Amino acid sequence: MQVWMKLFAKSPFKPLIKHSEAVLETVETLEKAINAWYNGNYEEMRDLAVEVDRLEDVADRIKEGIRDSLNSKLMMAVSREDVLIYLHMQDKVADAAEDTAKWLLVKKPGAVPDELKAPIIQMGVESIKAAKLVHKAIVQMDRVIESGFAEKEIAEEYGIIHEIESVESKIDGLDTKLMQKVFEMEGSLSWGDGLYILNVARTLSNISDKAKDAAERIRLMMNK
Amino acid sequence: MLITIALGFWMAWNIGANDVANSMGTAVGAKAITPKQAAVIAGLMNFIGAYFFGKSVTETIRKGILDINMIHNPMVIVYGSLAALLAASIWLIFATYNGLPVSTTHSIIGGVVGYGLVYAGTAIVDWWKLGQVVLSWILSPILGAIVAFFVFLAVKRSILAREDPLGSARRWAPFWTGLAFVVIGTMFYIKVLHGSNLLKGMVFYGIPVGFAIFILSYALIKVRFRPKDPYLGVERIFRKVQVVTSAYVALAHGSNDVANAVGPIAAAYAVLSMGLKGMEVPVPRWILALGGLGIAIGIFTYGYKVMETVGKRITELTNTRGFSIDFSAATVILVASWLGMPISTTHVVVGAVVGVGLARGVKAINTSILKDIIISWFVTVPVAAAISAVIFKVFLLVG
Numbered sequence: 001m002q003v004w005m006k007l008f009a010k011s012p013f014k015p016l017i018k019h020s021e022a023v024l025e026t027v028e029t030l031e032k033a034i035n036a037w038y039n040g041n042y043e044e045m046r047d048l049a050v051e052v053d054r055l056e057d058v059a060d061r062i063k064e065g066i067r068d069s070l071n072s073k074l075m076m077a078v079s080r081e082d083v084l085i086y087l088h089m090q091d092k093v094a095d096a097a098e099d100t101a102k103w104l105l106v107k108k109p110g111a112v113p114d115e116l117k118a119p120i121i122q123m124g125v126e127s128i129k130a131a132k133l134v135h136k137a138i139v140q141m142d143r144v145i146e147s148g149f150a151e152k153e154i155a156e157e158y159g160i161i162h163e164i165e166s167v168e169s170k171i172d173g174l175d176t177k178l179m180q181k182v183f184e185m186e187g188s189l190s191w192g193d194g195l196y197i198l199n200v201a202r203t204l205s206n207i208s209d210k211a212k213d214a215a216e217r218i219r220l221m222m223n224k
Numbered sequence: 225m226l227i228t229i230a231l232g233f234w235m236a237w238n239i240g241a242n243d244v245a246n247s248m249g250t251a252v253g254a255k256a257i258t259p260k261q262a263a264v265i266a267g268l269m270n271f272i273g274a275y276f277f278g279k280s281v282t283e284t285i286r287k288g289i290l291d292i293n294m295i296h297n298p299m300v301i302v303y304g305s306l307a308a309l310l311a312a313s314i315w316l317i318f319a320t321y322n323g324l325p326v327s328t329t330h331s332i333i334g335g336v337v338g339y340g341l342v343y344a345g346t347a348i349v350d351w352w353k354l355g356q357v358v359l360s361w362i363l364s365p366i367l368g369a370i371v372a373f374f375v376f377l378a379v380k381r382s383i384l385a386r387e388d389p390l391g392s393a394r395r396w397a398p399f400w401t402g403l404a405f406v407v408i409g410t411m412f413y414i415k416v417l418h419g420s421n422l423l424k425g426m427v428f429y430g431i432p433v434g435f436a437i438f439i440l441s442y443a444l445i446k447v448r449f450r451p452k453d454p455y456l457g458v459e460r461i462f463r464k465v466q467v468v469t470s471a472y473v474a475l476a477h478g479s480n481d482v483a484n485a486v487g488p489i490a491a492a493y494a495v496l497s498m499g500l501k502g503m504e505v506p507v508p509r510w511i512l513a514l515g516g517l518g519i520a521i522g523i524f525t526y527g528y529k530v531m532e533t534v535g536k537r538i539t540e541l542t543n544t545r546g547f548s549i550d551f552s553a554a555t556v557i558l559v560a561s562w563l564g565m566p567i568s569t570t571h572v573v574v575g576a577v578v579g580v581g582l583a584r585g586v587k588a589i590n591t592s593i594l595k596d597i598i599i600s601w602f603v604t605v606p607v608a609a610a611i612s613a614v615i616f617k618v619f620l621l622v623g
Contacts, residue, residue: 011587077584148380
């Protein structure tokens with residue numbers, strides 16, 4: 001009887017999906033914070049940014065749990081390295097969101113011109129989209145395994161990965177444009193505002209960067 | 225004699241109480257059947273398997289390992305059988321307590337070898353036969369893994385990877401059910417009707433029975449409503465198939481493991497009732513029935529509780545995987561029973577699980593168990609033999 005107690009380990013996929021839900025929530029809260037920032041509600045933004053920090057902690061704890069449960073003796077449908085690196089990347093998405101929240105908090109908004117605010121809002125929208133897609137991708141990965149790696153499901157997974165990649169390149173474009181704009185306006189912006197905007201933008205674009213890295217890892221999982 | 229029967233019966237009870245969970249665990253774990261249903265199916269099918277198909281393996285344990293002609297005093301066989309049973313029980317209790325996945329079969333063989341060595345030295349042991357048995361222990365889990373690997377691959381190709389998995393499942397699930405019955409039907413011809421021609425058995429018994437079951441299950445499996453997720457639908461169909469394959473496993477389990485309990489009883493009974501000539505006579509059916517009954521009682525009194533625990537534990541197993549494991553393990557075990565090879569059913573099932581895992585079918589398997597199993601291969605026989613030898617020596621001194 002002890003055989004069964006030892007033989008079947010817990011699948012890492014349910015916790016991975018749970019982790020991705022926590023990451024998603026972190027990014028969603030960040031999006032709300034950015035909207036509050038856009039509307040000039042500093043109080044609301046601060047509460048939301050603190051919430052981002054808390055949610056990131058939640059994701060961290062789930063991550064630790066998964067790491068502890070994956071010992072090297074496990075035989076899995078996907079390699080242990082891929083799962084661990086994927087987890088690391090997925091967690092980085094939340095980390096990047098936390099970074100953005102930190103930058104939002106360091107300074108009272110107001111001095112930032114609207115024409116710079118707009119692209120940042122757009123980047124927020126896109127990065128949440130990337131995080132949502134990562135969630136969709138890991139759910140689909142579970143399905144790929146469930147189907148015994150059926151071509152049809154793999155094709156669908158590739159579709160999601162491509163989508164994440166295109167979102168990432170879109171954010172990259174937005175980021176570059178924003179940087180150019182900041183320097184075009186260097187005469188009218190204080191160095192503080194400039195630094196602030198550039199860093200908010202950089203951390204936002206980081207979210208989608210990490211989302212893309214996570215997606216890449218899923219691609220490797222399927223090609224074991 | 226009564227003590228031997230009592231001890232053998234207790235062994236059977238133990239097999240029912242503990243080992244059955246290993247063979248039925250996949251079906252319970254995949255939620256194909258409840259622990260109560262598992263107990264009923266396992267009880268019934270173990271009895272049938274033991275009664276009809278249990279003879280060859282029992283014969284191997286009774287007189288295949290030791291050269292009975294070298295024993296001139298019938299009491300030696302009685303004491304020896306008793307010693308073997310006791311030694312196996314002691315070792316099993318110790319191993320279970322320490323969480324080692326040792327096999328009842330290996331223990332009993334060790335016990336038999338132990339008393340033989342004490343009585344007449346190394347010459348009495350049929351090393352060739354013992355070698356075959358040991359080889360079958362190593363080969364059977366590997367074979368279980370290979371069969372399961374291909375069965376799952378076939379399920380994957382024919383059902384899961386199709387455009388319409390649900391429709392394919394409706395066509396293929398009866399095929400697998402039928403195939404199980406081809407094996408059972410052929411076994412029935414060979415073991416119960418004492419047919420000797422394998423091909424004839426397959427053509428006249430196996431295939432017709434299998435085909436009838438195919439038609440019947442095709443008619444029974446109706447896709448009443450199509451769930452949104454086709455894979456859920458496939459699993460739902462295989463949940464029903466698994467009711468059949470779990471019975472198949474129980475049948476195979478009974479056919480092989482009953483020998484562990486009644487092999488020694490049969491030996492002792494034969495010499496006590498008929499003297500040394502008794503060993504020439506085949507195992508009486510009632511002894512097999514007794515073993516089957518013991519296993520069934522073990523299941524009903526304790527085994528279902530173990531299955532409840534197992535069922536709660538294995539939540540990661542879906543029905544297509546459970547089916548692949550069950551079907552492959554049961555087939556390998558039945559073939560071993562046919563050949564008279566006393567193998568470990570648990571190890572075969574573990575092998576089958578790994579086979580499905582190699583086909584990327586199971587999300588996470590703890591492979592440290594494999595190391596434990598391999599260690600148990602090397603440890604069980606010597607230890608059980610040593611315990612048995614000591615007990616036998618004591619019996620000789622006292623008796």
